Structures are given as structure tokens and as C-alpha cells.
Amino acid sequence: MKRIGVLTSGGDAPGMNAAVRAVVRKAIYEGLEVVGIFHGYQGLIDGKMEVLDLGSVGDIIQRGGTKLFSARCPEFRTEEGQQKAIEQLKAHGIDGLVVIGGDGSYRGSMKLTESGFPCVGIPGTIDNDIPGTDYTLGFDTALNTVIESIDKIRDTATSHERTFIVEVMGRDAGDLALWAGLAGGAETIIIPEVEINMDEIVERLKSGSERGKKHSIIIVAEGVMSGAEFASKLKDLADIETRVSVLGHIQRGGSPTGRDRVLASLFGAKAVEVLIAGNGGRAIGIQNHQVVDYDMNEAFDNHEEFDMSMYQLSKELSI
Numbered sequence: 001m002k003r004i005g006v007l008t009s010g011g012d013a014p015g016m017n018a019a020v021r022a023v024v025r026k027a028i029y030e031g032l033e034v035v036g037i038f039h040g041y042q043g044l045i046d047g048k049m050e051v052l053d054l055g056s057v058g059d060i061i062q063r064g065g066t067k068l069f070s071a072r073c074p075e076f077r078t079e080e081g082q083q084k085a086i087e088q089l090k091a092h093g094i095d096g097l098v099v100i101g102g103d104g105s106y107r108g109s110m111k112l113t114e115s116g117f118p119c120v121g122i123p124g125t126i127d128n129d130i131p132g133t134d135y136t137l138g139f140d141t142a143l144n145t146v147i148e149s150i151d152k153i154r155d156t157a158t159s160h161e162r163t164f165i166v167e168v169m170g171r172d173a174g175d176l177a178l179w180a181g182l183a184g185g186a187e188t189i190i191i192p193e194v195e196i197n198m199d200e201i202v203e204r205l206k207s208g209s210e211r212g213k214k215h216s217i218i219i220v221a222e223g224v225m226s227g228a229e230f231a232s233k234l235k236d237l238a239d240i241e242t243r244v245s246v247l248g249h250i251q252r253g254g255s256p257t258g259r260d261r262v263l264a265s266l267f268g269a270k271a272v273e274v275l276i277a278g279n280g281g282r283a284i285g286i287q288n289h290q291v292v293d294y295d296m297n298e299a300f301d302n303h304e305e306f307d308m309s310m311y312q313l314s315k316e317l318s319i
């Protein structure tokens with residue numbers, strides 16, 4: 001292994017830059033050359049890449065977004081697209097690839113590995129929805145962004161004695177909603193993993209207000225329904241007036257937290273070590289405080305049982 005590539009793909013996440021920096025610096029430390037591929041798989045197909053030196057990744061550890069840009073690339077899903085990508089990798093003398101992204105990015109990298117080109121995945125998504133790792137890059141930063149927003153919304157909710165619905169990201173996963181709801185003291189948390197029970201929610205809101213509770217915060221993960229949709233359900237069912245805040249892409253931006261920067265550094269270095277050892281089709285992660293690499297196919301196994309204990313606790317603490 002003499003020259004490796006690195007790209008970021010899919011929805012960006014705070015900490016991606018710190019991971020790129022770690023890949024570049026660790027690889028150079030180990031005597032390799034690194035090529036940065038721009039705009040994810042689309043840039044790979046189009047040959048948009050350049051050699052990254054030590055200085056090129058200076059001053060980015062603290063920056064949100066990704067210096068390499070990101071994209072979702074339908075062309076790469078086709079066999080033709082994948083062949084073009086492999087030709088580009090060969091033409092540029094690249095022997096291994098680090099892909100930083102979420103589920104879709106991992107699936108793309110697995111295709112390359114299956115075609116004989118070794119790839120290693122670093123989990124980068126605010127959704128925290130990659131099986132096999134306790135945390136993904138960006139989750140902690142997004143979590144803190146959501147908590148900060150909830151705290152601010154709570155101020156105005158208290159002043160006006162209102163019920164607020166806060167819609168957070170998470171198409172298929174409720175981690176962000178659940179953790180932020182627990183940390184922000186939300187009264188109700190609605191996530192894709194738990195079936196919604198409108199009667200119970202209305203009952204909790206009503207009994208809270210009978211006990212003198214003046215305001216309430218409801219967190220809705222976008223994968224279940226939009227905040228607006230939920231507001232109209234509450235209005236129709238129980239004539240409850242609400243205000244809705246959609247946090248949107250604010251959740252994907254911002255300077256990465258210390259935890260995300262450290263994780264990014266550990267993950268980036270580990271990815272380089274795995275490639276140097278000649279292994280492809282591996283995913284990097286953290287399990288019980290240990291940085292690990294594991295068969296990427298395990299990251300596609302969505303049958304992990306949802307741990308209800310945290311959800312249950314959020315209910316117990318917000319009566």
C-alpha cells in the first residue's frame with residue numbers, strides 16, 4: 001500500500017474534517033501518500049482529486065462541514081458507475097480508500113471492495129444509526145445543537161405557557177430525538193422505533209396541565225411525521241394549541257464537540273492502520289470504549305434490538 005484515497009459522502013456531519021485530517025496525517029506519518037477525492041463518489045467517477053499534504057489539512061479540525069465536499073450519487077449505484085470509479089482509482093495509482101459517511105456510503109464502498117478494491121468505512125452521520133459502533137461522528141455535536149435549541153425554546157414556552165413541538169432529524173433512527181429529549185427534559189419523545197400512541201400522549205399532556213404544568217416540550221423525529229402534522233393531530237384530537245419548531249439542517253452544522261474531534265482522530269488513524277494491514281470491507285467503530293474494526297456487512301444488519309430502557313427512563317423522568 002503506497003497511496004490511499006479519502007472521500008466524504010452522503011449527509012455531512014461535524015467531525016468529518018477532523019477525520020480527514022487524521023487519515024491524511026496518520027498516512028503520511030506511516031510513509032504513505034494521500035489523495036483527497038472531492039464531492040464523494042461523483043467526484044471519484046469524474047476524477048476530481050488531488051494529493052493532500054500535511055499543511056492541506058491544517059486549520060480544519062475545528063470546522064464543521066467537509067473540506068472535501070459531499071454529495072449523494074445515483075450514478076455510483078450502477079455497475080457502470082462503479083467501473084468508472086475503479087478505473088479512476090487505478091489511473092491515479094490509489095491502492096486503498098477510506099470512505100467517511102453513513103449507510104449509503106458504506107454500501108458503495110462495499111461494492112468497490114467486492115470488485116477487488118479495498119475500502120474501509122468511518123461512520124460519519126448525525127443519525128447515529130450504523131450498527132456495530134456505539135457512536136457515529138457528528139452525533140454528539142448535533143445532540144448538543146438540539147439540546148441548546150430545546151433550552152431556548154423552553155424559555156419562550158415557559159413565558160407563554162405553551163406546548164411546543166420540536167421536529168428533529170432522523171429519517172429512520174430516533175437516537176438524536178431520544179438523547180436530546182432526555183437531556184432537554186422533554187415531556188414527550190416520538191421516535192420511529194416506538195409505536196405512537198396518541199391517546200396516551202394526550203392523556204399525559206392533560207394530566208400534566210391539571211397538575212399545574214404550564215408548558216410542555218414534545219420532540220418528534222422527522223421519520224415518524226413532521227412537526228406540523230403532529231400539531232394538527234393534537235389539535236384535531238384534543239383541541240391542544242401548539243407551536244412548532246423545525247430545527248432542520250442547523251443540526252448538521254457547527255464546530256465539532258471535543259468528543260467528536262477525538263473520535264474522528266481515533267477513527268481516522270485506525271482506518272489507515274486497517275488499510276496498511278491489507279484489509280478491505282471493514283468498518284471502524286467504537287464498542288465499549290474500544291476503537292475496533294469489523295466486517296462491514298455487520299453494519300448493514302438492521303436487526304439490532306432497540307434498547308427500550310432509555311426511552312422508558314425519559315417517560316419516568318418527565319411525568
Ligand code: F6P
Pocket residue numbers: 011102125126127169170171222252
Ligand atoms: O442522514 C443524515 C440526515 O441528516 C437525516 O437525518 C436527514 O433525514 C437527511 O440527512 C437529510 O438529507 P438532505 O440534506 O439530503 O436533505
